[in-house]
Amino acid sequence: MPGLVLVRVAPSPGQPGPLHSCKCGVYGLKTAEEMLRQNQAATVFGLIRMWGRIIVHERGYRAQYAEPLALFSSMKGSTDVPA
Numbered sequence: 001m002p003g004l005v006l007v008r009v010a011p012s013p014g015q016p017g018p019l020h021s022c023k024c025g026v027y028g029l030k031t032a033e034e035m036l037r038q039n040q041a042a043t044v045f046g047l048i049r050m051w052g053r054i055i056v057h058e059r060g061y062r063a064q065y066a067e068p069l070a071l072f073s074s075m076k077g078s079t080d081v082p083a
Contacts (some may be wrong), residue, residue, distance in 0.1 A: 017053065018063070020026055026050065026065070026066035026082075028060050032045075043074055045074065046069070047069045048068050049067045052064030
């Protein structure tokens with residue numbers, strides 16, 4: 001599909017990921033507040049859709065697949081709008 005960006009992260013070829021025993025996967029936090037708390041220096045952040053195998057963590061998730069839905073810039077003076 002044109003314009004679709006799809007990310008898949010697996011621990012090794014032929015192995016579905018993420019697994020509880022590894023650190024692979026696309027990471028996402030549950031709230032914007034958590035993102036700001038963990039990464040004060042972020043200049044680009046966004047909203048993603050996750051699917052496939054998903055590992056639930058206390059403050060976020062790791063997913064097998066993800067698609068960016070919107071990107072934002074926190075750079076001073078930025079006039080960027082969501083993608």
